[in-house]
Amino acid sequence: MNLTTKFLKTALIVGGGQGIGLGFVRGLLATANVERVYATYRRLESATELLAIADARLCCLQMDITDEAQIAAVINKIKAETTELHYVVNSVGVLHEGEMQPEKSLRYINAEQLLRYFQVNSVGAMLLFKQVQPLLKHQNRSILATISAKVGSIGDNQIGGWYGYRASKAALNMFIRTTAIEYKRTCPQAILVALHPGTTDTRLSLPFQRNVPPEKLFSVDRTVAQLLAVIDRLEPSDSGEFFSWDGSRLPW
Template sequence: MTAVIFGANGGIGAALVEALAGRGETVHAFARSEIAAPEGVTAHIGDPFDEEWLASELAGIGEADLVVVASGILTLADGTGPEKTYRALDAEAMTEVLRINTVLPALIAKHALPLLPRKERGVFAAISAKVGSIEDNRLGGWHSYRASKAALNMLVKNFAIELARTHKQAAVVALHPGTVNTGLSEPFQQGLPEGQVRPAPEAAHDLLAVLDKVTPDDSGALLAYDGERLPY
C-alpha cells in the first residue's frame, strides 16, 4: 500500500507515519518543516498552500491507496485560543483557523483525490473533530474551530458524492481522533478525566484500524476513532 500523510510534523501525523512505516507500507510524509522520518519514508518538505509545488510533489508519487490530512490548528501562533464567547470573535484569527482547518484540506483534496485508484479500493481521510458536529453541539463556544470543522465535514461529504461518480471503490471520510496528547490539545487537558487523553501512537493505531475497514458505504461519514459514525 502507498500512503500519503499531510501534517507529518504534528503529533497525530507523525504517529501515523511511524505506524504505517512499521507495517512496511510505502509512506510519503508531507510537512512544512524538516522531520525525522523513519527509514524508508519519503519526506516532502514545503508549503502545501503553494499549489504548483503541491501538484508537482503529488504527481511524482503516482497512485496512492491512502491519503490522510492530519494538519490542523486550535491555538494560533500568537497564543490566541478558541473563543469562549461571540464577543471574542476576531476576523483575522477566525480567517486563519478556517484557512488551516478547512481551506488547506480542500486544496490537498483537489490534487490528491485523483491519485486514488479508479477501480480498486482507495481512501482519502481528513482529521476533523466531534465538536464540529452541528447536531451534537450542546455547549457552544469555540466558534472558529467548530465552524472550521463543520465546514470541513461538508467538504468531505461533497467530495464523497463527486468521487463516487468516477471511483466506485473509493471512500472519503472525516475522522474524529478523540483527545490526543499533542501540542494542539495540551493547553486544554487540565481537568479532563484520567484516560481521556490518549498517546498519539495509540490514536494512530485506532485511526488506522478504522481506515482499514472503511468501505464505499462509509464515504462522506464522520467516523470516530472507535469506528462509531458521528452525526454531522
C-alpha cells in the same frame, strides 16, 4: 490494521511532521506490506523526528497546505514515481497559534483569526482533495481520511464557544461529504471519511488537557491504532461519513 491485501501499499500522510500525522507515518512504516510512505511537513524545525526516521520507504516533502502551488508540486513529485495512492491521511489542523486562542465568547471574535481557522482547517484540505484526485483514479480500494473533530458536529454542539475551530471543522466535514459524492463518479474505489481522533496528547491539545480524565487522554500511538482499525473496517457505503475513534458514526 489489516494490510495484508495488495491494495494498501502506497500512502500519503499530510502533516506528518508531528503529532497524529507522525504517528501515522510510524504506524504504516511498521507494516511490512506498505511499499512507500510520502509524508509532508511545513517547517523544518518542527519535523526533526520525521526527518530522523531511517527507512528507505519514506519520502519527506516540504509543503504548506494553504498553498495550492505547493500541494500541486508535491502531487507531481508523487506522480513521477507512481500512478496510484491507496491511503491518504490529512492530519493538518490548527487550534491555537501564537496569540491565537479558541474564542470563549463573541467578544473575542475577529475576522483575521476566523479566516486563519478556515484557511488551515477547511480550505487547505479542499485543495488537497482536488489535487490528489488523479492518484485515486484506479481500480484498487483506497482511503482518503481527514482528521476532523467532534466539536465540528453541529448536532452535537451543546456548550458553544470555540467559534472558529468549530465552524472550520464543520466546513471540513461538508467538504469531505461533498467531495465523496463527486469521487463516487470519478474515483469509485475511493472511500472518503472524516475522523474524530479523541483527545490526543499532542501539542494541539496540550493547553486544554488539564480537565481531561487520564483514561480519555490518548497517546498518539493509541489514537493511530484506533483510527487505523476504524479505517480497516470501512465499506464503500461509508464514504462521505463522519466517524469517531471507536468506530461510531457522529452526527453532522
